[in-house]
Amino acid sequence: MQPKILFITPPFTQLNTAYPASAYLKGFMESQDVAFSHCDLSIELFTAIFTGDFLRAIFKEAEELGNFYYPDVSSMKTKYISRVDVVIPFLQKQDIETAKTILTPNYLPLGHRLQKVNTAIKWEAGEIGIIDKAKHYATLFVEEIGDFIQANVDEFFAFTKYAEQIATSASSFNHLYELLSYQPTLIEDEMINILEEQINKHTPDLVCFTIPFPGNLVAALRCSQFIKQFFPEIHIAFGGGYCNTELRSLEDSRIFEFIDFITLDDGEGPLLKVVKYLEGLVTIDDLERTFVLENDQVVYKNKLPNTIYHHRNLPAPDYSGLPFDKYVSFLDVVNPMHRMWTDARWNKLTISHGCYWKQCSFCDVTLDYIGNYQNTTAEDLVDKIEKIIADTGITGFHFVDEAAPPKMLRALSNKLLERNLKITWWTNIRFEKTFDYELCDLMAKSGCIAVTGGLEVASDRLLSKMKKGVDIAQVTRVTNNFSKTSIMVHAYLMYGFPTQTEQETIDSLEVVRQLFEKNCIQSAFWHQFTTTIHSPIGQKPEDFGIEITGPVFEGFAQNDLMHVDPKGADHPRYTKGLNTALHNYLNGVGFEKPLQDWFDFPVLEVSHSEHLIESFLS
Numbered sequence: 001m002q003p004k005i006l007f008i009t010p011p012f013t014q015l016n017t018a019y020p021a022s023a024y025l026k027g028f029m030e031s032q033d034v035a036f037s038h039c040d041l042s043i044e045l046f047t048a049i050f051t052g053d054f055l056r057a058i059f060k061e062a063e064e065l066g067n068f069y070y071p072d073v074s075s076m077k078t079k080y081i082s083r084v085d086v087v088i089p090f091l092q093k094q095d096i097e098t099a100k101t102i103l104t105p106n107y108l109p110l111g112h113r114l115q116k117v118n119t120a121i122k123w124e125a126g127e128i129g130i131i132d133k134a135k136h137y138a139t140l141f142v143e144e145i146g147d148f149i150q151a152n153v154d155e156f157f158a159f160t161k162y163a164e165q166i167a168t169s170a171s172s173f174n175h176l177y178e179l180l181s182y183q184p185t186l187i188e189d190e191m192i193n194i195l196e197e198q199i200n201k202h203t204p205d206l207v208c209f210t211i212p213f214p215g216n217l218v219a220a221l222r223c224s225q226f227i228k229q230f231f232p233e234i235h236i237a238f239g240g241g242y243c244n245t246e247l248r249s250l251e252d253s254r255i256f257e258f259i260d261f262i263t264l265d266d267g268e269g270p271l272l273k274v275v276k277y278l279e280g281l282v283t284i285d286d287l288e289r290t291f292v293l294e295n296d297q298v299v300y301k302n303k304l305p306n307t308i309y310h311h312r313n314l315p316a317p318d319y320s321g322l323p324f325d326k327y328v329s330f331l332d333v334v335n336p337m338h339r340m341w342t343d344a345r346w347n348k349l350t351i352s353h354g355c356y357w358k359q360c361s362f363c364d365v366t367l368d369y370i371g372n373y374q375n376t377t378a379e380d381l382v383d384k385i386e387k388i389i390a391d392t393g394i395t396g397f398h399f400v401d402e403a404a405p406p407k408m409l410r411a412l413s414n415k416l417l418e419r420n421l422k423i424t425w426w427t428n429i430r431f432e433k434t435f436d437y438e439l440c441d442l443m444a445k446s447g448c449i450a451v452t453g454g455l456e457v458a459s460d461r462l463l464s465k466m467k468k469g470v471d472i473a474q475v476t477r478v479t480n481n482f483s484k485t486s487i488m489v490h491a492y493l494m495y496g497f498p499t500q501t502e503q504e505t506i507d508s509l510e511v512v513r514q515l516f517e518k519n520c521i522q523s524a525f526w527h528q529f530t531t532t533i534h535s536p537i538g539q540k541p542e543d544f545g546i547e548i549t550g551p552v553f554e555g556f557a558q559n560d561l562m563h564v565d566p567k568g569a570d571h572p573r574y575t576k577g578l579n580t581a582l583h584n585y586l587n588g589v590g591f592e593k594p595l596q597d598w599f600d601f602p603v604l605e606v607s608h609s610e611h612l613i614e615s616f617l618s
Contacts, residue, residue, distance in 0.1 A: 001279075002033075002034065002035065002275070002279055003034075003035075003204075003205035003206045003235075003275055003278045003279065004035040004036075004037070004202065004203065004204045004205050004206070005029060005034060005035065005036045005037070005204060005205075005206050005207075005208060005271075005275070006037050006038070006039065006198060006199065006202045006204035006206070006207045006208070007021075007022040007025060007026065007036065007037070007038040007039070007207075007208045007209075007210070008022075008038070008039050008041050008195070008198070008207060008208065008209050008210075008220075008223065009021065009022055009038075009039070009040045009041060009042050009209075009210055009216075010041050010042065010162075010209055010210075010211070010216045010219040010220040010223060011041055011042045011045045011046070011162045011191060011216070011219045012042045012045075012046065012158065012159060012160050012161055012162050012215065012216070012219075013040075013042045013160060013212065013213070013216065014042075014160060014341070014342070015042070015043060015046055015159060015160065015327060015328050015330065015342075016327050016328060016329050016330065016341075016342055016343060016344065016345065016346075017327055017344075017345050017346045017347075017348065017398075018040055018043075018319060018322045018324070018327070018348070019040070019042070019210070019212060019348070020317055020348035020349070020400070021210040021212065021239075021240060021267070022038035022040070022210065022322075023038070023317035023318055023319045023322070023348075024267075024314075024317045025208075025267055025268065025271060026038055026317070026318040026320075026321075027314070027315040027316050027317050027318040028268045028272075028309070028314060028315060029268075029271065029272070029275075030318065031315045032272060034272070034275055037202045037204070037321065038321060038322065039198045039202075040322055040323065041191065041194060041195065041198075041219075041223070043323060043326050043327055043328075044194050044323070044326070045187070045190060045191045045194060046159075046328070047088065047326050047328075048190050048194060049149075049187065049190060050084055050087075050088050050142065050145065051084060051085060051088070052081045052082065052084055052085045054190065055077070055080060055081045055084055055145065056081055057186060058145075058148070058149060058152075058153055058186065059074060059077045059081075061152075061153050061186050062074065062148070062152035062153055065152065065153070067151070067152035067153070068152070069148070069151035069152050070111070070112060070144070070147055070148045070151055070152070072110075072111050072112050072115075073109075073111050073112075073144055073145065073147070073148040074148070074152075076109040076111065079108075079109040080109055080141075080144075080145060083107070083108060083109070083141070084141075084142075084145070086098065086101070086102070087102065087108075087138045087141055087142065088142075088328065090102060090134065090135075090138055091135065091138055091139070091142070091328040091329055091330065092325060092326065092327065092328055092329075094131050094135060094329065096127050096130060096131060098134070099127075099130050099131045099133075099134035099135075100130065100134075102134040102137060102138055103130065103133060103134050103137065108137060108138075108141050109141070109144075111140075111141070111144035112144060112147070113140040113141075113143055113144050113147075114137065114140050114141065114144070117136075117137065117140060121133075121136070121334055132331060132334075135329060135330075135331040135343075136331045136332070136334065139330045139331050139332045140332070142330070143159075143332065146158070146159055149187070153185070153186055153187070154185040154186065154187045154188075156185070156187075156218065157187055158215070159330075160215065161213065161214070161215020161216070162187075162215055162216070162218055162219045163179070163215070163217075163218035163219070164213070164214045164215035166179060166217075166218055167214035167215065167217040167218060167242070167557075168214045168560075169551060169557065169559070169560045170214075170217075170246075170556055170557045171551045171552065171553050171554045171555075171556060171557055171558060172252075172554035172555065172556055173252040173254050173255060173554075173555065173556040174554075176217070176218065176221065176556075177254055179218065180221055180222070180225055180258070184222060188219075188222050191219060191222065191223065192222070192223065192226045195223050195226060195227075196226075196230075199227070199231060199234070204234060205233075205234060205235065205278065206234070206235045206236075206237060206274070206275065206278060207223075207224075207227060207234055207235070207236050207237075208236075208237045208238075208239065208271065209223065209224070209236070209237070209238050209239075209240075210239060210240035211238055211239070211240040211241070211242040211243055212240045212241040212242060213241065213242060214242060214246075216240075216242065217242060220238065221255075221258055224236050224238075224258040224259050225258050228257070228258055235260045235261070235274075235278060236258070236259040236260050236261070237259065237260065237261040237262070237263060237271070237274060238259050238261070238262045238263070239262070239263040239264070239267045239270070239271070240267075241369075243262055243263070243264060244264050244265055244367060244368070244369060245364060245367065245532070245534065245559050246557035246558065246559045247262060247264075247291070247556070247557060247558075248264065248534075248558070249553065249558045250262065250291055250298055250555070250556065251298055251555035251556075252298070252554075252555035252556045253293055253296055253297065253298050255556075256292075256293035256298070260292070260293075261274055261287075261290050261291070261292060262290065262291040263289055263290045263291075264289040264290070264291075264368075265289055265367075265368040265369065266309070266353075266368065266369075268309045268314070269288050269289070269306055269307040269308070269309060270287065270288050270289045270290050272307070273286060273287050273288050273290070273307070274287065274290065284301060285301060285303065286301075286303050287301035287302075287303065288301070288302055288303055288306050288307060289302050289306065290302070310374055311350075311352065311353035311374035311375065311376055312374065312375065312376035312377065312380060315384075316383070316384035316387040316388060317347075317348075317349065317384070317388060318391060319347065319388060319391050319392045320391045320392075324345065324392060324393070324394070327345060329342070329343045329344055329345075330342040330343060331343055335522075335523055335586050335587075336488060336522070336523075337450055337488045337489075337490045337522055337523030338490075338523055338586075340398075340426065340450060344396055345392075345394045345396055346394070346396045346397060346398040347385075347388045347389075347392055347394050347396065347397050347398070348397075348398050348399075348400050349381075349384065349385070349388065349397055349398075349399055349400070350399065350400055350401055351376075351381060351399050351401050351404050351405070351408050351409070351412065351427070352373065352374065352375045352376065352401055352404065352405055352408060353369075353372060353373065353374040353375075354368070354369060354370055354371060354372045354373035354374060354402060355370045355371075355373060355401075355402035355403050356373050356375075356403065356405045357403055357430055357469060358370055358371050358373065359467040359469065360454075360466055360467055360468055361465070361466045361467050361535065361536040361537050361544070362456075362466055362494070362497070362529065362531075362532075362535055362536075362537055363535055364532055364534035364535055365534075365535065365536065366534045366535075366539070367534050369402075370402055375405065375408065377411075378408065378411035378412050378414070378415040379415065381408075381412055381415070382412070382415045382416060382419060382421065385397065385416075385421065385423065386419075386421065389423070395422065395423045395424060396423070396424045396425070397423055397424070397425040397426075398425070398426055398427070399425060399426070399427035399428075400427075400428070401427055401428055402428065403428060403429055403430045403453075404427045404428060404429050406429075406432065406434035406435060406439065407434075409427070409429075409439070409443055409448075410439055410442065412446070413442045413443050413445070413446035413448070414442070414446075416446040416447060417442075417445060417446050422447065423446075423447045424447050424449055425446075425447050425448055425449070426448065426449055426450035426451060426452070427448075427451060427452075428451070428452045428453060429451050429452070429453045430453060430454070430469065430470065431453045431454075431455070431470050431474060431475040431478040431479065432469065432470060432474070432478070433474055433477075433478065435478045435481055435482065436481060437481045437484065437485070439481075440481040440482050440484070440485040440487060441485045443485070443487065444485040444486060444487050448487055449486075449487060449488065450487060450488040450489070450490065451482055451487060451488075451489055451490070452489075452490040452491075452492065453489070453490075453491065453492065454468065454491070454492040454494075455475055455491040455492065455493055455511075455512075455515075455521075455524070456468060456492065456493065456494040456497070457493075457494050457495065457497050457500060457504070457508055458472060458475075458493065458507075458508035458509075458511040458512055459472075459500070459504045459507060459508050459511075460472055461504070462497050462499075462500055462504060465497070465498075465499070465544070466497060472511055472612075472616070473616040475515075476515065476518075476520055476613050476616040476617060477616060477617070479491070479515065479520040479521050480518070480520045480617055483519050483520055483521075483522070488522045488523065489520065489521045489522055489523070490521070490522070490523040490524060490525070491512075491515070491521045491523070491524040491525075492524070492525060492527065493508075493512060493524050493525060493526045493527065493582075494526070494527050494528075494529050495508065495526060495527075495528060495529065495571055495574060495578060496528045496529040496565075496568065496569075496571035496572075497529045497568075498529070498537065498541075498544040498545050498546045498563075498565050498567075498568060499544070499545045499565065499567040499568050500529075500565075500568050500569060500571070501567075501568065501569055502569040502603070502604055503604050503607060505569060505571070505574055505578075506595060506603050506604050506605075506606055507606060507607055507608050509578060509581060509595055509598075510595060510606040510608050510612075511608065511612065511613070512524060512581075512582070512585065513581070513585060513591060513595070514610075514612060514613035514614075515613055516585040516586075516588075516591070517585075517591045517613075518613050518614065518617065520613065523586060524582055524585075524586070525582075526575075526578050526579055526582060528571060528572070528575065529571075530560055530561075531546070531548065531560070531561040531562075531563050532559050532560060532561065533558055533559055533560075533561055534559070538561055541563060545565065545566070545567050546563045546564065546565045546566075546568075547563060547564050547566075548561050548562070548563050549562045549563060549564055550562045573601065574599070576599075576600075577598040577599035577600070577603075578598070580598045581595065581598040584598075
């Protein structure tokens with residue numbers, strides 16, 4: 001008999017929209033006549049926690065444990081309990097009447113976040129402004145409860161991750177193994193209750209967990225531990241981004257006390273082979289890109305040639321069956337670009353598989369999800385868009401490409417206009433010269449409202465060293481083209497790249513300041529450089545002037561590497577100043593301030609002209 005699959009997204013991922021892994025595999029597996037159900041345990045758990053009844057249990061648990069962090073919350077617990085069942089449905093539906101209620105003076109308890117709410121924010125006129133303001137206040141209210149839970153009841157709780165600190169750079173399985181020997185927390189107990197309901201409802205033979213990030217691993221292991229104890233006949237598989245990047249060198253057999261299979265890279269082929277193996281149609285040696293346990297040893301099964309399912313031949317992701325009425329829209333940051341990650345519903349879809357550029361030296365270009373570039377046609381893509389809209393009723397799309405190809409964006413825009421299909425969309429790009437004004441305008445007419453892309457170090461020397469394929473002048477002109485067509489631009493920024501000097505860091509900040517001031521970019525975020533084992537830098541650090549110092553691999557995860565950079569500046573000390581400056585620029589202020597004002601230690605004078613960006617636009 002063919003196995004039935006239950007595919008689970010474990011806590012916590014984005015709370016405003018569905019993570020797409022299960023939808024992709026549901027579309028594929030059902031095209032192969034495999035019974036497939038999926039559950040977003042992330043949103044299910046969140047909406048179970050944030051209820052009046054569960055908050056009573058939270059406050060009781062805190063009292064029994066003798067923890068009293070955030071006394072402002074506990075002193076007003078009755079108000080939090082009574083208001084949460086109004087706030088969460090509002091964040092799901094955002095109706096004007098509830099918005100007005102939430103903004104009534106003294107309706108929400110004035111906890112540690114709402115006491116400091118920025119009253120100078122200028123909200124839009126009319127109902128949109130009222131709803132946004134209420135959404136902002138409601139978000140701060142929910143975050144106050146989250147702060148209380150983390151401080152008093154479950155130190156691992158966070159809104160878009162769980163126990164991330166345990167799973168990040170876990171070269172050894174020891175800490176995870178020890179954690180799983182402890183009693184589940186109150187949050188984990190509720191998660192297991194929901195999991196049990198799902199298992200009883202769907203009666204699966206195989207439960208699959210996608211683990212996109214470190215903050216999903218512990219929850220997935222807790223769930224697996226429960227299944228192994230109470231439903232030992234069910235097989236369990238792990239896959240997803242965390243496995244693909246961190247577990248490629250897996251040696252520690254203890255994880256197989258909780259699971260049966262770990263698959264790598266695209267899930268379609270490996271998962272279908274696992275199903276056929278459980279059916280008895282193939283042997284264990286026929287599995288592809290899959291870790292199993294044999295004779296108490298971790299063994300990687302990868303029969304060659306692999307079964308390849310090309311991007312252009314895959315069916316549309318199938319989001320049907322996910323609880324779209326439960327997702328919540330947060331508004332913690334008012335910046336219109338930042339809020340796109342936490343606000344509104346988005347169908348997630350990839351235009352192309354992998355990256356067409358795949359040269360950046362800091363990127364994991366050796367891994368399949370970046371290095372294996374596959375394209376499709378605009379006709380096929382728009383067919384999928386129409387099906388997804390029919391499944392979800394949502395016309396917003398986030399194309400989650402590593403870098404969307406300009407030729408495909410042109411073809412997609414033309415096809416959307418040709419079919420008169422009204423959608424709103426955004427995506428990630430490279431700031432390459434192909435994005436002239438005409439293409440940006442075409443994208444805007446087809447529904448594009450925003451793009452994200454890597455400006456990274458904003459230094460021509462370092463951009464060349466990292467093989468980014470762009471320079472500051474080109475980024476300036478391209479971002480200006482987008483902005484002139486009312487497409488918002490978010491820039492990913494990096495500091496601490498190998499050999500980056502203090503002068504280059506300060507000059508990079510000046511470039512960012514001028515780009516904001518000239519309205520070329522409207523949003524940005526600083527990341528401190530990290531070496532990964534799958535990047536050209538991680539594989540040949542000597543070519544980039546750095547030395548890898550650890551961590552020592554102890555049989556479990558292997559990805560982030562520690563390094564020393566003899567030629568580079570002491571970059572951690574710049575973190576606070578860079579972020580403070582950026583926060584001001586995001587809000588359209590502080591452009592006239594000397595860069596020295598953002599730092600509490602002396603910094604070098606800028607070497608760029610104050611008209612650098614303007615000169616590129618002339």
